[in-house]
Amino acid sequence: xxxxxxxxxxxxxxxxxxxxxxxxxxxxxxxxxxxxxxxxxxxxxxxxxxxxxxxxxxxxxxxxxxxxxxxxxxxxxxxxxxxxxxxxxxxxxxxxxxxxxxxxxxxxxxxxxxxxxxxxxxxxxxxxxxxxxxxxxxxxxxxxxxxxxxxxxxxxxxxxxxxxxxxxxxxxxxxxxxxxxxxxxxxxxxxxxxxxxxxxxxxxxxxxxxxxxxxxxxxxxxxxxxxxxxxxxxxxxxxxxxxxxxxxxxxxxxxxxxxxxxxxxxxxxxxxxxxxxxxx
Numbered sequence: 001x002x003x004x005x006x007x008x009x010x011x012x013x014x015x016x017x018x019x020x021x022x023x024x025x026x027x028x029x030x031x032x033x034x035x036x037x038x039x040x041x042x043x044x045x046x047x048x049x050x051x052x053x054x055x056x057x058x059x060x061x062x063x064x065x066x067x068x069x070x071x072x073x074x075x076x077x078x079x080x081x082x083x084x085x086x087x088x089x090x091x092x093x094x095x096x097x098x099x100x101x102x103x104x105x106x107x108x109x110x111x112x113x114x115x116x117x118x119x120x121x122x123x124x125x126x127x128x129x130x131x132x133x134x135x136x137x138x139x140x141x142x143x144x145x146x147x148x149x150x151x152x153x154x155x156x157x158x159x160x161x162x163x164x165x166x167x168x169x170x171x172x173x174x175x176x177x178x179x180x181x182x183x184x185x186x187x188x189x190x191x192x193x194x195x196x197x198x199x200x201x202x203x204x205x206x207x208x209x210x211x212x213x214x215x216x217x218x219x220x221x222x223x224x225x226x227x228x229x230x231x232x233x234x235x236x237x238x239x240x241x242x243x244x245x246x247x248x249x250x251x252x253x254x255x256x257x258x259x260x261x262x263x264x265x266x267x268x269x270x271x272x273x274x275x276x277x278x279x280x
Contacts (some may be wrong), residue, residue: 001273002232003207004011004144004199006065006250007217009043009053009257012236015255016183019236021060028267029060038207039063042196043249044180044188044222045070046107046148063207067148068180068190068222069199071109074206081109082194084175091172092189093118093141096151100165106141107148117152118142153185161185179221182240188222196222197229215266215279217259219243232279234262249278266273268276 007013014021021029029039040063050061055057059178062076062183071080089106094180096104097120105115117137153161165187176195180188195220215232219239227233227246235247236254244250252258262278269276 002279003270004038004040004063004207004215004252005215005217005263005266006042006203006226008196008219008223009041009089010181011047011183011238011254012217012219012223013041013252013254013259014053016181020035022257022260023070025255025263026055026057026060028260028263029123030093032263032267032270033059035270037266038063038075038209039263040203041066042069042199042216042226044068044111047073048110054098063203064117065196065199065203067194068188069194069226070147070190072199072202072206074203077166079206081145081203082149083144084149084189084191084192086144086146088143088172088174088191089149090141092168092175093150095168095171096164097121097178099164101135101154101157101160103152103154105150105152106146106209107254109145109152139148147157149189150180151187153187153261155187155254156183158185161187178224181220182238195225197225199229200226200229200230217262221252232275234278253279 032039037105041061042065047066054060063074065072070082093104103117105117107115118141168177174192176190176192177187211230212228216226216230217234218227219236224246235244235250236258238253251262264278
């Protein structure tokens with residue numbers, strides 16, 4: 001029986017371009033919670049983004065793992081924050097600052113003003129000002145803590161994104177570099193040994209829930225370790241091919257509210273003391 005549901009947000013629970021979770025999905029989350037099953041987002045986004053994404057409905061994100069699992073909450077309590085070593089962050093910044101068409105950014109947890117782009121070449125930022133008029137930048141990396149850091153690409157060129165990811169993975173093997181979305185040209189970063197999968201297990205441990213009582217949903221490269229960590233892993237039909245292969249089952253498309261439908265099935269099955277049919 002499932003006791004905890006963890007889901008990615010962008011392109012999994014929320015279709016690309018949508019302004020947050022739909023009313024239908026939020027109602028499904030409440031139905032799940034009313035059935036005694038805990039729910040939480042496991043997202044690359046920082047905690048302060050959850051309010052607008054869930055229509056200021058804090059019950060929906062009282063439990064969750066944010067910034068790719070780097071910040072964990074359980075039933076509204078802060079459980080853990082994982083930091084990236086400053087020397088490793090500086091190495092990433094120095095590698096990326098020499099590249100064209102890609103910018104290093106940091107997002108300070110608790111700062112709802114958004115990400116800050118760091119560059120020694122401000123003119124390169126200004127060149128793309130029309131594409132991102134609210135972009136903030138600095139010529140100083142600053143000090144830690146470093147929790148949410150990553151790269152943003154000017155053009156959505158999957159080959160170039162993969163090339164940069166592979167370059168950095170080879171040069172800085174202490175860190176993991178991965179795409180958080182199939183639709184947004186970006187790379188997120190976590191320490192080796194930590195990510196959404198480790199966060200899912202940590203949440204289960206904190207709540208007294210075994211791995212085989214957890215169901216996870218995802219669509220992108222940053223969901224792979226989570227999908228391979230627990231036995232009940234689910235990909236949406238619009239997920240990357242490697243994600244569909246890694247999951248134990250594949251459901252419908254995110255745009256058709258497939259995850260919300262799955263939450264309702266889990267709630268019904270939980271009340272009956274069984275697994276939902278799609279997880280068999």
